[in-house]
Amino acid sequence: MKVAVIGLGLIGGSLLRALAAHGHHVTGFDLAPQTRQAATALARAADVPQFADPSIRPIGIKGAWHVAGTVPAAVEDADVVVLAVPLPALPGVRAELAGFPGLITDVTSVKGPVRDLMAGDRFVGGHPMAGKESSGFLDSDPHLFDDCAWVLCLEPGTTDLADWHTLARLYTSIGARVVPATADDHDRxxxxxxxxxxxxxxxxxxxxxxxxxxxxxxxxxxxxxxxxxxxxxxxxxxxxxxxxxxxxxxxxxxxxxxxxxxxxxxxxxxxxxxxPLLRRPGELRRAWPAAAVVPAEVDLDLDALLALGRAGGWVTRAEDRLFGLRPETDRNGS
Structure with missing residues (x-):
């Protein structure tokens, strides 16, 4: 799949590297010239067997990702554009995407305002529950999303299920667990x-x-x-x-x-x-994360997917049907 990642900080940079490592054609852009230079240098060094940073070795072949000089150049011919910029920067980036016909998603940690901003676009909101206290491309990690919960928003009446499925396939391909949720459920x-x-x-x-x-x-x-x-x-x-x-x-x-x-x-x-006041918090913390999970299999259906997410379940494989897991305590799950 051809993916453009706009914003190459910790999350965007890690996604750029993870997608490239799993065989996707990726182009990145960042507003900061020094970040673009760092990403370009790392792409060129990725095929050096004894590169100083051992986490770079499995990235793949030289040139597995490219870095563009502008947003329009980055998204040219892309199937999917991932907006990995801070919430205040989204309106400006959206303006640069005017006329882009492909699928747009994001990684911001608040979904309601982004849903409202992107109304009318071909858009599915997303949020990977991964990160560090550090930030910037130099802190990026191609394994950051291994087994991480990646929220993909489903909005009744507006989300195209085929587009949601496309992103579910993309993110499960890099090892993430896709959690279906509405923007409002996510934000709460x-x-x-x-x-x-x-x-x-x-x-x-x-x-x-x-x-x-x-x-x-x-x-x-x-x-x-x-x-x-x-x-x-x-x-x-x-x-x-x-x-x-x-x-x-x-x-x-x-x-x-x-x-x-x-x-x-x-x-x-x-x-x-x-x-007595501290007993219940202790029980809740010791029970997290859920130790017992059972297989879940659902159709590409909005209600079924939202029920899975609200039960604490997730998707690990997206084919004609969706396969995943849910906590065993959810006796009513599908």
């Missing part, structure tokens, strides 16, 4: 498991300010809880601000829960008070 879910956790990590990291002793003592719990605060502030702000309504709702719930803990800590017996 990622507010819980991505956007609010970024804000909590930022608040936790602020506890280091002016306290070098705390920094010296911080270990695993602090490291794991604060890791994503190292993400660029502009990226965190874009995803949380772009999903503000859902993030506000979830943040209010979390603040109410933390306030409840604070109330118990002011009681006469905080240990006895906290213990």
């Amino acid at each position: 879910a990622v507010a819980r498991i991505s956007h609010v956790p970024h804000l909590l990590a930022a608040a936790l990291s602020n506890l280091l300010d002016g306290n070098p002793l705390a920094g010296a003592l911080a270990a695993g719990s602090f490291r794991d809880g604060s890791r994503v605060a190292a993400t660029r502030a502009e990226l965190i702000a874009a995803m949380c601000g772009g999903n503000a309504p859902a993030v506000r709702d979830v943040l209010d719930d979390v603040l109410a829960e933390l306030t409840g803990y604070g109330t118990v800590l002011r009681s006469d017996n905080p240990v006895a008070g906290l213990t």
